[in-house]
Amino acid sequence: MISPKKKRIALIAHDNRKKDLLDWVKQYVNYLIFPLYDQLMANRQILSQKQAVLDELTELSKGSNLENEEARVDELVSQMDEKIPDDTMLPLLYLDVLEMVGESGAALESxxxxxxxxxxxxxxxxxxxxxxEFKVILMGNYQNLDDFVGLVYENTRKMDVVWISYEKSEDTIRATVNLKAYAFLRDGENFTGFTDYEFIEDQPFGKDNPFVSGGQTQQAEEDEE
Structure with a gap:
């Protein structure tokens, strides 16, 4: 049977071991766990800062993307305006015709x-x-006519060839090319006001105002009477 004195000594030894164990745990926490915790918190702070920078960069990227999209839309609108303008712009259309005729090597009759x-x-x-719709009469050969038609479809402003008829006389072809261009107009709008453009002087239109049809010219004459 263990004496009371030995029990007391055993309890004291047990308490001392517990104390030593607690001291060791404290030292482990102080020297290992706490530094790891501090490092973890520091890393979390760094990650938080990096996330904030990343979020800012993302927002800036979105803004840049929006600017790029707006620029792209503006470019498409500009291209659309060139193909189908918000006006008849017949003088410019006529200049396009002159340029195409010149490049094709044909001669413009009217x-x-x-x-x-x-x-x-x-x-x-x-x-x-x-x-x-407008009618162009050309003089030339088959190659001139073929080149002219090709230039019509390459032109910046959208145009279509509706039909073509021609008469051959010796080595020359007299071709009538019926074309169609397009414009966005408001209801009731017709042609823009006539201006005495220098580029139409001595050109083969057969009338004072080249930018009206024969029907319009006739109506204007009736109104004057």
Missing amino acids: VDFNVPSKENDPGYEGLFLNSI
């Missing part, structure tokens, strides 16, 4: 523009798609 005709189109912002 140009005749018709009044705009509203297409079956829903339109936008009060503007409606109109087609402008």
Whole structure:
């Protein structure tokens, strides 16, 4: 049987071991756990800062993307305006014709523009798609005619060839090319006001105002009477 004195000594030894163990645990926490905790918190702070920078960069990227999208939309709108303008712009269309005829090597006999005709189109912002048919009579050979048609479809402003007829006389072809260009116009709009452009002087139109059709010219004469 263990004496009370030995029990007391055993309890004291046990308490001392517990104390030594606690001291060791404290030292472990102080020298290992706490530094790891501090490092963890520091890393979390760094990660938080990096996340903030990343978020800012993301927002800046979004802003840059929006600017790029806006620039792209503006570019497309500009291209659309060149292909189908918000005006008949017949003088510029006539200059396009002169340039194409010159590049094709043909000789221009005459140009005749018709009044705009509203297409079956829903339109936008009060503007409606109109087609402008016009007739170009050329003198040349088959290659000239073929080159001219090719240039029509390469032109910046959208144009279509509606039909072609021609007469051959010896080595020369007299071709009539019926074309169609387009413009967005408001209801009731017709041609822009006539200006005495220098580039139309001595050109083969057969009338004082080249940018109206024969029907318009006739109506103007009736109104004057």
